[in-house]
Amino acid sequence: MSxxxxxxxxxLRPRKSVVLTILMSLFLVxxxxxLAWLLISATKTQPALFGTPGLAFGDxxxxxxxxxxxxxxxxxxxxxxxGNTLLYVVVGAGGATVLATAAGYGLAKYxxxxxxxxxxxxxxxxxxxxxxxxxxxxxxxxxxxLTNTPWAIIIPSLISPFGLYLVWVYxxxxxxxxxxxxxxxxxxxxxxxxxxxxxRLLLPGVxxxxxxxxxxxxxxxxxxxxxxxxxxxxxxTVGLNQWSAQASGVGAQPIYxxxxxxxxxxxxxLVAAFLLLQRFWQSGLSAGSVKQ
Amino acid sequence: MTSIPVPxxxxxxxxxxxxxxxxxxxxRKGWLFVAPFLVVFALVFLAPIxxxxxxxxxxxQVFFGGTEFVGLDNYAAVLGDAKFWESxxxxxxFLVVQVPVMLLLALVAALAIDSARLHASGFFRVxxxxxxxxxxxxAALMWGFIYGDNFGxxxxxxxxxxxxxxxxxxxxxxxxxxxxxxxxxxVGYNMLIFYSALKVVPGDLYEAAAIDGAGTMRTILSVxxxxxxxxxxxxxxxxxxxxFQLFNEPNxxxxxxxxxxxxxxxxxxxxxxxxxxxxxYDYSATVAIVMGVITAIIAYVVQLRGSRKGV
Numbered sequence: 001m002s003x004x005x006x007x008x009x010x011x012l013r014p015r016k017s018v019v020l021t022i023l024m025s026l027f028l029v030x031x032x033x034x035l036a037w038l039l040i041s042a043t044k045t046q047p048a049l050f051g052t053p054g055l056a057f058g059d060x061x062x063x064x065x066x067x068x069x070x071x072x073x074x075x076x077x078x079x080x081x082x083g084n085t086l087l088y089v090v091v092g093a094g095g096a097t098v099l100a101t102a103a104g105y106g107l108a109k110y111x112x113x114x115x116x117x118x119x120x121x122x123x124x125x126x127x128x129x130x131x132x133x134x135x136x137x138x139x140x141x142x143x144x145x146l147t148n149t150p151w152a153i154i155i156p157s158l159i160s161p162f163g164l165y166l167v168w169v170y171x172x173x174x175x176x177x178x179x180x181x182x183x184x185x186x187x188x189x190x191x192x193x194x195x196x197x198x199x200r201l202l203l204p205g206v207x208x209x210x211x212x213x214x215x216x217x218x219x220x221x222x223x224x225x226x227x228x229x230x231x232x233x234x235x236x237t238v239g240l241n242q243w244s245a246q247a248s249g250v251g252a253q254p255i256y257x258x259x260x261x262x263x264x265x266x267x268x269x270l271v272a273a274f275l276l277l278q279r280f281w282q283s284g285l286s287a288g289s290v291k292q
Numbered sequence: 293m294t295s296i297p298v299p300x301x302x303x304x305x306x307x308x309x310x311x312x313x314x315x316x317x318x319x320r321k322g323w324l325f326v327a328p329f330l331v332v333f334a335l336v337f338l339a340p341i342x343x344x345x346x347x348x349x350x351x352x353q354v355f356f357g358g359t360e361f362v363g364l365d366n367y368a369a370v371l372g373d374a375k376f377w378e379s380x381x382x383x384x385x386f387l388v389v390q391v392p393v394m395l396l397l398a399l400v401a402a403l404a405i406d407s408a409r410l411h412a413s414g415f416f417r418v419x420x421x422x423x424x425x426x427x428x429x430x431a432a433l434m435w436g437f438i439y440g441d442n443f444g445x446x447x448x449x450x451x452x453x454x455x456x457x458x459x460x461x462x463x464x465x466x467x468x469x470x471x472x473x474x475x476x477x478x479v480g481y482n483m484l485i486f487y488s489a490l491k492v493v494p495g496d497l498y499e500a501a502a503i504d505g506a507g508t509m510r511t512i513l514s515v516x517x518x519x520x521x522x523x524x525x526x527x528x529x530x531x532x533x534x535x536f537q538l539f540n541e542p543n544x545x546x547x548x549x550x551x552x553x554x555x556x557x558x559x560x561x562x563x564x565x566x567x568x569x570x571x572x573y574d575y576s577a578t579v580a581i582v583m584g585v586i587t588a589i590i591a592y593v594v595q596l597r598g599s600r601k602g603v
Contacts, residue, residue, distance in 0.1 A: 034434055
């Protein structure tokens with residue numbers, strides 16, 4: 001509670017506080033130490049992992065050997081998992097963004113009959129935990145012959161009630177009715193107005209929805225774990241855990257260094273995306289909370 | 293923690309028909325935009341729920357194959373199932389301890405970053421949020437290794453102290469250890485929800501408070517916290533739902549501590565293992581429904597209480 005102890009100063013132009021900065025730095029340490037450990041460990045050979053302290057480098061810098069081995073181990077299965085994850089992300093999260101954007105815009109800008117019913121159903125859906133859905137979804141997909149196919153992962157990823165909600169709220173603010181009216185007077189059809197006029201105005205909101213959809217698809221674990229028994233269709237998350245589980249049990253062949261290097265490789269794309277798209281998602285989120 | 297919702301305020305009620313301007317046909321075309329979403333939504337939300345309810349009314353015949361209609365027997369069995377209640381109580385304890393700790397840390401961080409007194413506040417904001425981009429599986433594996441005796445930081449610490457000072461994967465420590473993993477993953481996400489809400493508090497309120505001579509503490513309690521109540525309620529509801537769904541972290545740490553984490557450690561693990569180790573699909577669906585109903589009720593109560601205080 002450091003913020004409350006700082007000495008009184010003119011509130012609107014407060015001075016920077018060194019004490020507060022130091023206290024918050026503890027937060028940074030908590031956040032970064034595990035990641036630092038992971039990065040350092042990825043540079044070690046397996047014997048060095050066991051032989052050196054966690055936050056010290058090993059004798060040799062084995063990062064590139066580890067990366068090469070990660071990609072070639074077991075016939076290059078890691079590359080396959082990476083490809084699967086990309087497939088699920090591009091089609092699943094991409095589709096989720098498209099569906100949520102269109103629906104959010106439709107709900108925000110058209111007063112069509114049945115709108116309130118849609119609203120009520122969505123609100124109910126938000127309260128339903130994924131737990132209640134996962135097992136029944138598996139059983140249903142298994143009846144339909146969809147388990148063990150990419151569709152079992154992609155179809156459930158297509159729905160993001162919160163993505164829809166965010167676009168909805170964003171569209172109310174960002175797309176003036178006058179713009180749509182003007183386009184109609186010019187004779188543009190509804191779909192064309194959406195594609196050529198409003199989509200551009202919605203962009204920060206759409207990027208935010210896309211980013212969060214990408215994260216949840218990329219990080220998806222429970223759903224593929226249930227749906228897939230064929231390692232060839234695994235995404236990175238399930239594959240990595242399978243590698244980790246190899247270390248225990250009868251005839252175990254631990255490949256900790258590959259699990260760790262694979263983990264680093266799994267994290268990097270998302271961290272990069274968040275850092276590069278900061279401007280977009282931070283403004284998109286703020287807009288989302290404007291509405292009280 | 294399967295799906296991560298976008299942090300937002302409570303949904304707006306559909307605007308009342310304020311402007312009674314007579315509108316032409318295009319309004320109906322709204323369905324064109326909403327229909328694709330709803331079709332998929334029906335397939336992946338409504339159909340499984342209906343199917344789960346249907347399944348929960350039957351029971352597999354052990355010897356003859358086929359199923360038998362048993363009415364509400366499965367529900368009675370779940371409510372009398374010691375394993376279910378054990379797992380339920382465990383996530384309840386987890387919820388009562390971990391969620392307040394995490395949300396308080398997130399709130400303090402958000403207030404500090406918003407206070408304009410922090411050096412390099414933008415850097416703090418991004419770094420503290422960063423673990424959210426780390427997949428739950430990787431976070432659990434990483435912490436699992438760190439906790440471990442082989443090459444983890446816990447082992448280093450014990451070496452340093454010359455005794456078994458910490459044993460994160462032992463029976464006594466495992467629940468707080470899981471709590472730490474979850475806190476690490478989501479504290480930044482919640483911080484961002486709170487921070488986004490603080491950002492849009494009108495500046496006039498601060499000015500008024502300053503003119504009234506309110507200090508920092510007073511401003512936080514009387515201006516900032518009431519202004520972000522909606523965000524706090526939403527974050528609390530998400531965290532409650534997340535806790536009741538706890539699965540990834542214990543399921544992954546189970547490979548490292550199989551004797552400490554049982555197959556029915558959380559309700560979600562119980563439902564999963566009933567299905568995939570026990571083939572008891574009907575019973576598993578019932579467990580899932582019971583948990584879903586309990587979660588929805590608690591989320592609803594929190595929402596009601598949260599908004600009532602605002603009046």
